[in-house]
Amino acid sequence: MLAHSFMSDEKKQNSPRPLILxxxxxxxxxxxMSYALESLGCRFICQKDSTNTVLVAKEYQPDLILLDILLPTISGIDVVRYLQQDALTCNIPVVAVTALASREDKERILKAGFNAYLSKPYMIEELETVIRRLLCGKIDSTSGFELCKE
Incomplete structure (x- = not known):
């Protein structure tokens, strides 16, 4: 099965804008997600299938990965384990974005190696907060959402 990927405008250029998978x-x-990332000024790659996630992460070296857990081919938990085992991807922060919402699920997911956890449905502001925290100043301090509220 082919993995479908989509990348926002500025492909693999030396851009100061963070790249998110x-x-x-x-x-x-x-x-x-793409709306939120665009409003934050991020470049992004979108994938609907986890089959090639590790390869895409190795090639593009994103600043952050947003990863669903319940995926049809390879679970997000397995993907994060593969990412952690590779020297090229082991330091990329990974956020679990999942419908698994129990306290036990959250603990199991974070223990598997994710840097953060978002339960669906989430507010865009929650996504923004997690992204800002993990990217440590790589995003302009003005929120795209705050601009829309004016």
Whole structure:
């Protein structure tokens, strides 16, 4: 099965804008993520299938990965384990974005090696907060959401 990937405008250029890899199999959730990332001024790669996630991460070296857990081919937990085993990807922060919302699920997911956890449905502001925290100043301090509220 071929993995479908989409990359925002500035492909692999030396841009100061952070690059985020978003792996999500539901179109609506992917659109919401891409809207949020665009409003934050991030470049992004979107994938609907986790089959090539590790290869894409090795090639593009994203600043952050947003990873669904319940994916059709390889689970997000398995993907994060593969990422941690590779020297090229082991230091990329990974956020679990999942419908698994129990306290036990959250503990299991964070113990598997994720840097942060977001339960679906989430508010865009929650996504922004997690991204800003993990990217440590790589995003302009003005929120795209704050600009829209004016």
């Amino acid at each position: 978003a792996v999500e199999d539901h179109d609506d959730n992917l659109v919401l």
